[in-house]
Every structure is written in structure tokens, then in C-alpha cells.
Amino acid sequence: MEHSKKTKYSSGDRKDSPADGGAVLNGHFDGMVKRPAVASPAAEPGSHRATSSVMESWKEERTRSLEDNEMSLPSLAAAYTTILRGLGEDPQRQGLLKTPWRAATAMQFFTKGYQEKIIDVLNDAIFDEDHDEMVIVKDIDMFSMCEHHLVPIFGRVHIGYLPNKRVLGLSKLARIVEIYSRRLQVQERLTKQIAVAITEALQPTGVGVVVEATHMCMVMRGVQKMNSKTVTSTMLGVFREDPKTRDEFLTLIRS
Amino acid sequence: MNSHCNGKVGETAVEEFHCNNGFSDLIIDTKKSAVVHRKHETSRKEAEDESRLPALEAAYTSILRNLGEDTDRDGLLRTPLRAAKAIQFLTKGYHETIDDILNNAIFDEDHDEMVIVKDIDVFSLCEHHLVPFFGKVHIGYIPNKKVVGLSKLARIVEIFSRRLQVQERLTKQIAMGICEALQPKGVAVVVEAAHMCMVMRGVQKMNSRTVTSTMLGVYLEDPKTREEFLALAMRA
Numbered sequence: 001m002e003h004s005k006k007t008k009y010s011s012g013d014r015k016d017s018p019a020d021g022g023a024v025l026n027g028h029f030d031g032m033v034k035r036p037a038v039a040s041p042a043a044e045p046g047s048h049r050a051t052s053s054v055m056e057s058w059k060e061e062r063t064r065s066l067e068d069n070e071m072s073l074p075s076l077a078a079a080y081t082t083i084l085r086g087l088g089e090d091p092q093r094q095g096l097l098k099t100p101w102r103a104a105t106a107m108q109f110f111t112k113g114y115q116e117k118i119i120d121v122l123n124d125a126i127f128d129e130d131h132d133e134m135v136i137v138k139d140i141d142m143f144s145m146c147e148h149h150l151v152p153i154f155g156r157v158h159i160g161y162l163p164n165k166r167v168l169g170l171s172k173l174a175r176i177v178e179i180y181s182r183r184l185q186v187q188e189r190l191t192k193q194i195a196v197a198i199t200e201a202l203q204p205t206g207v208g209v210v211v212e213a214t215h216m217c218m219v220m221r222g223v224q225k226m227n228s229k230t231v232t233s234t235m236l237g238v239f240r241e242d243p244k245t246r247d248e249f250l251t252l253i254r255s
Numbered sequence: 256m257n258s259h260c261n262g263k264v265g266e267t268a269v270e271e272f273h274c275n276n277g278f279s280d281l282i283i284d285t286k287k288s289a290v291v292h293r294k295h296e297t298s299r300k301e302a303e304d305e306s307r308l309p310a311l312e313a314a315y316t317s318i319l320r321n322l323g324e325d326t327d328r329d330g331l332l333r334t335p336l337r338a339a340k341a342i343q344f345l346t347k348g349y350h351e352t353i354d355d356i357l358n359n360a361i362f363d364e365d366h367d368e369m370v371i372v373k374d375i376d377v378f379s380l381c382e383h384h385l386v387p388f389f390g391k392v393h394i395g396y397i398p399n400k401k402v403v404g405l406s407k408l409a410r411i412v413e414i415f416s417r418r419l420q421v422q423e424r425l426t427k428q429i430a431m432g433i434c435e436a437l438q439p440k441g442v443a444v445v446v447e448a449a450h451m452c453m454v455m456r457g458v459q460k461m462n463s464r465t466v467t468s469t470m471l472g473v474y475l476e477d478p479k480t481r482e483e484f485l486a487l488a489m490r491a
Contacts, residue, residue, distance in 0.1 A: 086307045096382060
């Protein structure tokens with residue numbers, strides 16, 4: 001898909017706008033999640049227009065390149081210098097001399113999820129396997145940035161899915177987490193994006209994602225509650241419909 | 256600036272500490288009295304915070320755009336303002352001085368045994384990457400006829416931690432602040448923190464912790480006193 005500076009910022013004019021009018025936020029279709037048809041044995045849910053548009057946007061999204069990073073570094077550094085002055089600090093003192101550049105590079109690293117596409121990460125690691133028992137990868141460390149305060153969020157992600165003849169390389173689950181977490185995020189959206197990406201890649205019988213995180217915006221400022229954690233979950237397919245499957249998943253991630 | 260008045264203070268009890276350090280870029284005239292020393296200049300006045308917000312907001316808007324985000328989307332509409340206020344809060348130590356918070360809470364008490372306040376949660380910003388680091392501070396001191404309200408120790412931690420910091424300097428500034436306020440027989444400060452700049456980026460070592468300590472006065476000279484503090488404060 002062609003990528004120009006103009007379309008980088010206006011995420012609403014994609015050629016594959018979803019039918020239900022959901023906005024394309026955070027580089028990924030974020031409208032109503034269409035659950036894959038549970039009874040359908042076919043790999044491609046092509047009959048539903050909105051779902052196929054989700055498929056396309058999932059395969060083709062990319063908002064930033066390495067060249068973009070290089071070119072935006074000076075303006076980022078200038079913005080950080082302004083911030084240092086605005087806080088009453090002296091940007092010329094020894095400890096702060098190169099801070100604008102370091103902070104700019106750090107921030108680009110914390111949002112490197114915008115540079116990556118799911119399709120690049122997953123392309124070869126989907127295998128046909130006659131396995132239909134639950135697969136769980138738990139305690140995946142996750143680091144994100146709160147999009148409201150630009151302050152870190154960190155915690156753990158637990159993913160479980162029931163394969164439908166296709167399994168995924170295990171580290172690819174962690175890579176999906178990385179792509180979506182290294183962005184300006186809201187925990188609810190992060191959880192859903194991970195679940196939807198796995199659903200679209202594998203068309204499994206069901207997916208469950210639980211994210212448990214600490215928000216520095218609540219701990220370091222504002223209400224300042226040190227020990228609070230936020231837990232969000234997304235259950236799709238048989239995980240949503242069958243309470244016993246969901247129970248099994250939740251029990252296994254807890255132990 | 257993130258400096259704390261240092262150099263030799265004119266009180267005899269404190270002179271024994273040899274608490275010279277070269278952290279400050281300001282040269283303090285050591286002939287001034289200790290009282291004047293403690294009223295060190297704040298680099299930011301609280302009243303100025305409002306007037307500085309627009310510049311900070313503009314800087315954050317620029318940052319969001321340069322990261323490739325769409326500043327008109329719903330979740331980001333007021334983010335520059337929120338982020339500007341957040342970072343002002345996280346650096347509010349710049350407009351606080353020791354005197355403001357300590358003024359009335361020093362009491363004459365005939366106590367000369369160790370006083371320890373431990374497990375004080377500390378949150379600061381790494382001055383190199385502008386990314387948080389956080390952990391716990393353990394403070395111990397041996398009073399010399401003057402004790403301080405216990406929460407004031409935590410407030411001293413707040414003043415110095417809510418700044419752009421380096422963990423070594425933070426530890427030293429806390430120790431020096433207590434030293435100058437109370438002139439105790441000894442001060443010990445241990446800071447144990449996790450640095451997000453190491454955990455979230457760079458080497459990405461999840462479980463690493465950095466521990467720094469400053470021992471002044473009798474804690475520096477007498478190993479047994481130091482051991483007692485470490486045994487009591489660092490006990491799990």
C-alpha cells in the first residue's frame with residue numbers, strides 16, 4: 001500500500017473503510033469486532049464485507065518507516081529541549097546536554113509498534129497441525145505508553161487460543177503483543193487488538209487475551225495508588241460462548 | 256537547577272561530616288550562615304507553571320505528530336495538555352525548598368538512638384531519557400537533641416525525587432537535606448530503584464535494580480552503626 005506523509009496523519013481516509021463506520025484508530029481498524037463464524041470450516045471469512053476489510057487493513061497497515069524516524073528526530077529533539085526549558089531546567093548543564101536526542105530516540109523506541117506490520121511478523125510461522133486443544137502463552141511482559149499522559153504502562157499479557165487446524169509459532173504471539181503495545185495505547189484497545197490479530201491470522205476456534213497492567217499515570221501522579229492494577233480481557237469465539245472453556249483458560253493462567 | 260546548596264556549612268556538628276560534593280553548578284559563599292544556605296533558590300515558581308503550559312503543550316503536540324500519530328483522533332485531542340500537566344507534576348520538586356516543609360516540625364527531644372523510616376516509595380524521572388525510575392528509599396539518622404517529624408523525611412524525599420534526576424545525586428541530596436536541617440550525629444540513605452530506561456528499552460533487563468547509598472557522620476565512621484542500619488532497614 002502506498003505510504004505518503006499526508007496519509008500518515010489522516011487515518012480516516014483509507015480505501016477500505018469499514019462498513020459500520022468505526023474509525024480507524026491507532027493504525028488499526030477499531031470498530032466493532034466481527035467474531036469469526038464459529039461453525040465455518042473455511043479459512044477465509046470472505047463473505048462478510050466488513051470482516052474482509054478488516055483482513056485487508058490488518059495485512060497492510062504501516063504508518064512509519066525508519067526513514068521517517070530519521071527525519072523527525074531533529075524536531076523531536078527540539079520539542080524536548082522546549083520541554084526542558086519549560087520545566088525550569090537548564091538544557092546546557094552537563095547531565096542534560098544530549099537528553100533531547102536520547103529522549104527523542106527513546107520515545108521513538110516506545111512507539112516502534114507503528115513501524116511494524118503483523119504480516120511481516122507472522123508470514124512464515126503458521127503451521128498446519130492437527131491440534132485442537134488449548135494453547136496458552138502466559139506472563140508475557142508488556143510495556144506500553146498511556147496515550148492520555150504519555151507515561152509508561154507495564155504489565156503482563158496472557159494469551160490462549162483453540163487452534164482450528166492451524167497453529168502459530170509461540171514467539172509470534174509475543175511479537176504480536178510487542179507490535180500493539182509499543183504504541184500510544186489504551187489498555188482496552190490493546191487487549192482487543194491482540195485478540196483480533198490472532199483471530200485474523202489463524203481463524204482459530206476461539207481466542208482469549210487477558211492483560212494485567214500497572215499504569216504509571218495512576219501511580220506516579222493523580223490518585224497515586226501504588227498497588228493498583230488494571231485487568232482487561234477479550235474473549236472471542238468459543239472462549240466467549242462456552243463458560244467451561246473460559247474457566248479452563250482463566251484457571252490455567254492463574255496458576 | 257537540580258542543585259542543592261552544599262559545600263561546608265558553618266555549624267560545627269556538620270563540619271565533621273566533610274560533606275563536600277561537587278554536584279552543584281552554583282558556587283556558594285561558605286561564609287554565609289547555615290540559615291541562608293538552606294533557603295536555596297528554587298528554579299521554578301509554582302505561580303509560573305500556568306504560564307508555561309502553552310509552550311509545553313505545543314512541544315507535546317509536535318512530539319505526537321513527529322511520532323506519526325494523528326493528533327485529531329479522539330484519544331489524543333487533549334493529550335498535549337494532560338502530558339504537560341503530568342510532567343509539571345512529576346517535576347514539582349523544583350519549586351519546593353526544605354525550609355518550606357520543615358519549618359515547624361523539628362522538636363527538641365533527648366533521644367540519641369537510631370531512627371529509621373524505611374520503604375518510602377520514590378518516583379523520579381531519569382534526566383537522560385526522561386523516563387521514570389521508581390523504587391524505595393530507606394532513611395536512618397541518629398538525632399543530636401533534635402528530631403524531625405517522621406513524614407518530613409518522606410517530604411524531603413519528594414522534593415528531591417520529583418525532578419530530573421540521577422539516582423546517585425538523588426541519594427546524596429536526600430542525605431544532605433536531612434543533614435543540614437537537623438545537624439544529626441549521622442545520616443544514612445539507601446535508594447533501591449528500577450529504571451524504566453533499562454527495563455523498557457536499551458538492554459531490556461526486566462528484573463534489574465540499582466542500589467545507591469550515602470552514609471554521613473557516624474554511619475560513615477563506625478561500621479557497627481552502619482551494619483545496624485542496614486540490618487534493620489534492608490530486612491525483607
